[in-house]
Amino acid sequence: MTPVEAIAMLDRQLADHGEDVEHFASTSAVPGTGTMVRAFVRGLKPQDLMSGLKQGDRRVTLSPSSGLSPAEGHRIVIAGKTYRIEQPPEAVRMNNVVVRYNLIARG
Numbered sequence: 001m002t003p004v005e006a007i008a009m010l011d012r013q014l015a016d017h018g019e020d021v022e023h024f025a026s027t028s029a030v031p032g033t034g035t036m037v038r039a040f041v042r043g044l045k046p047q048d049l050m051s052g053l054k055q056g057d058r059r060v061t062l063s064p065s066s067g068l069s070p071a072e073g074h075r076i077v078i079a080g081k082t083y084r085i086e087q088p089p090e091a092v093r094m095n096n097v098v099v100r101y102n103l104i105a106r107g
Helices: 003-017 046-051
Strands: 019-024 035-042 058-062 075-078 081-094 097-106
Touching: 003 035, 003 097, 058 075
Parallel strands: none
Antiparallel strands: 019 035, 019 075, 035 058, 058 097, 075 081, 081 097
């Protein structure tokens, strides 16, 4: 599988099964002024709480085709609730090409 194929597969899955979230490349979040993107949003597993994450945190997966460069401190609105991106997001690479972003959102 090539990076282009991996991104295309993620985009199809996001289109079919993801949800709309609003990303803000700043520390403020005024609804309607961010960038709307599709994302996978999941809760945490019990073992995640042992690694310093908190109940209520969310795991979020974004596609690089969104054009975003999520960073620690940015805001993301999920189902009307504002979260802060914690920790530097993980950029998953294949052959040196980013094929997805995994991040932790805390609200």
